[in-house]
Amino acid sequence: MKTTTIPLTRLQLPSRAGLATRLPHFVTLMKPRVMVLAVFTAFVGLMIAPSRLDPLLGFIAILAIAAGAGAAGVLNMWYEADIDTVMARTAGRPIPRGAVSSAEALVFGVVLAACAVAVLGLAANVKAAALLAFAIFFYVVVYTMWLKRSTPQSIVIGGAAGALPPVIGWTAASDEISLQPIILFLIVFLWTPPHFWALSLNRADEYARAGIPMLPVIAGRAETTRQILIYSVVLVPISLLPWALGFAGAIYGAAAAVCGATFVVLALQLARSSEADRRPAHRLFAFSILYLFVLFTALLAGNGGDRWPGTLSWRAAPAAVAPLDAGLGATRGSTQAKAQGV
Numbered sequence: 001m002k003t004t005t006i007p008l009t010r011l012q013l014p015s016r017a018g019l020a021t022r023l024p025h026f027v028t029l030m031k032p033r034v035m036v037l038a039v040f041t042a043f044v045g046l047m048i049a050p051s052r053l054d055p056l057l058g059f060i061a062i063l064a065i066a067a068g069a070g071a072a073g074v075l076n077m078w079y080e081a082d083i084d085t086v087m088a089r090t091a092g093r094p095i096p097r098g099a100v101s102s103a104e105a106l107v108f109g110v111v112l113a114a115c116a117v118a119v120l121g122l123a124a125n126v127k128a129a130a131l132l133a134f135a136i137f138f139y140v141v142v143y144t145m146w147l148k149r150s151t152p153q154s155i156v157i158g159g160a161a162g163a164l165p166p167v168i169g170w171t172a173a174s175d176e177i178s179l180q181p182i183i184l185f186l187i188v189f190l191w192t193p194p195h196f197w198a199l200s201l202n203r204a205d206e207y208a209r210a211g212i213p214m215l216p217v218i219a220g221r222a223e224t225t226r227q228i229l230i231y232s233v234v235l236v237p238i239s240l241l242p243w244a245l246g247f248a249g250a251i252y253g254a255a256a257a258v259c260g261a262t263f264v265v266l267a268l269q270l271a272r273s274s275e276a277d278r279r280p281a282h283r284l285f286a287f288s289i290l291y292l293f294v295l296f297t298a299l300l301a302g303n304g305g306d307r308w309p310g311t312l313s314w315r316a317a318p319a320a321v322a323p324l325d326a327g328l329g330a331t332r333g334s335t336q337a338k339a340q341g342v
Contacts, residue, residue: 025094029077029105030070030112037292038069038165041188044296045169045181053124053173060123061172065165067116068132072139072161074109078102079144087206124172131171135164149211152218159192166296183241190235191292194228194267198285201225201270202278225271228284232267236260239295248302255298259291 042065046058053061077084077095081102084090094100100108113136121129143158151157163185170181197215200207201224204216216224239260243253266287270280 025099031073042165042169045166049173051174064120071113078105128172152215163188195288201281251302252298
């Protein structure tokens with residue numbers, strides 16, 4: 001019997017060069033710059049939680065959260081391809097340029113989201129996986145598909161999805177949701193509107209052309225800067241809560257006070273600036289990114305290797321731990337005595 005050998009060159013397989021060329025486009029779909037901020041806040045939440053997660057499992061959990069954040073970005077770009085085409089800021093994204101098809105983006109986003117949720121559930125716990133699934137759903141369906149094209153308050157309501165990563169990280173490590181991660185959620189939630197409105201102020205004409213009812217388009221510049229100032233002022237006392245309640249030390253308290261005051265000053269400068277001056281909005285937007293990184297870095301640095309308490313009554317924890325240590329010491333002593341025949 002004669003066999004026919006098919007030359008390898010005739011097989012319809014994707015070339016390594018082709019895969020390597022297209023890979024950056026799929027990475028871009030994941031919004032890596034946005035993803036980094038979400039992953040960092042999730043990492044801090046995981047690290048300061050009262051319970052410890054095995055280092056390997058913790059690394060896998062962070063990768064899963066990163067994949068979930070990336071999946072949300074992919075599905076956002078898939079649904080908003082029509083908007084991205086008419087906006088100068090987004091016209092160069094992979095789908096408008098034709099580097100990735102809409103069908104490929106949809107499949108990639110759905111598969112990535114499902115894998116991220118499943119892996120987080122296996123590496124950490126079901127609660128963290130459920131929170132990640134909810135964050136993806138809220139960002140894609142509630143914010144992207146519904147709110148963004150229907151209300152100028154989309155950034156406020158939709159900000160809940162972007163504020164969940166520190167809660168997810170905390171829950172992945174501790175398997176519980178307590179007051180501390182809720183405070184972190186509130187910090188990111190209140191930070192989101194001034195951050196995005198500062199960006200949208202200088203691009204109001206693009207949003208108007210795309211039919212997106214962002215606050216500067218609907219309410220105008222004066223009302224937008226007023227809202228930015230209000231959120232910036234409210235953010236200051238909320239950001240100080242971890243220090244005020246004894247959850248974080250002086251390093252965090254000083255960082256929150258200085259950064260909060262700077263945030264308010266920049267918001268005031270923006271409110272008092274002329275419409276022709278684009279610099280105050282750009283300064284506030286740039287500083288807002290630094291603000292969140294500094295705040296969460298201070299949380300991590302001020303932690304000093306200690307874990308945040310699982311409950312509000314953390315000052316009572318040392319007293320509660322002492323008898324437990326004594327009991328464990330007595331138990332160990334008794335065990336050693338029996339082993340030595342005493």
